[in-house]
Amino acid sequence: MVDLIGDIHGHADKLEEILAIMGYVKEGGVYQHPAKRKLVFLGDYIDRGPKIRETLQIVKAMCDAGHARAIMGNHEFNAICFHTKDKERGGFYRKHTVVEIDQHIETLRQFRNYTQEWEQVYLPWFHTLPLYLEQDDFRAVHACWDDTHINWLETNSIYEFIQGQKRISEMVLAQYAAKKSPVYEVLEELLKGKEFDLPAGQEFVDKDGTTRKSARIKWFQPVEDRKLHKDVFLGIGEEFGDLVLDESIHAALHRYDADKSVFFGHYWLKGKPTDALAKSICLDYSVAKDGHLVAYRLDSKEFVIV
């Protein structure tokens, strides 16, 4: 019996609340379920919220004790890149300009007096987090399930072992930072989702004030519900939302049509989830932006929302 939990972003209080509602109890400092239910965490444990260190303690302790599994979110991957020195080109694999620092600042602040723990416990742990989970009865990925990328990862290792420690290899981090080799697209799309170049003239200004010519897509939208631009594109200008999707765009957009359910987070959806029987189910409802932390109980097909 499995429960899945979406993006937490340092909201440990909400995490403890949702665990209690689902019947998990703390024993010996580790949450576990009397009926031996297992948890799956969908990534993005760090950044933004007030209790990042506590969140990591809860999640990692459950994983270490075999009560949970945690996959990688883009924030954990970004942290690896942010803190790993690029020995060839200098600097770090993720830039330290204001945009990147701003996204990561709460984690930096909250670990200011725990740098050894951050460097020796949590960063090494992030390296070991799987990019996806494939089980008999469900799949999990942080942002977007794409069979081509999953197949690539099944035949190409992104890891190296240093003194017995599994790590994402320096070569992979360098290729990702240089946006080169298939590894860039694989990591980018599994962890951050897919984008699509908009038709000419449909540029829009995003929430950070940047003019964008491509939009993130709702790859998880069932094909039969893809009628208008707003059904498939995220964040686009309102004036384009009601445009009817033309056939060529419709055909080019990624779709998920497997029978197995896939669970993911990442998309900062608003409101509350409604369709518990969908094949692709997002569990990120913006807990870090006054929204909800959301879990899903796989056996009873129910959402738990706090």
Ligand SMILES: [Mn+2]
């Ligand atoms: Mn994310």
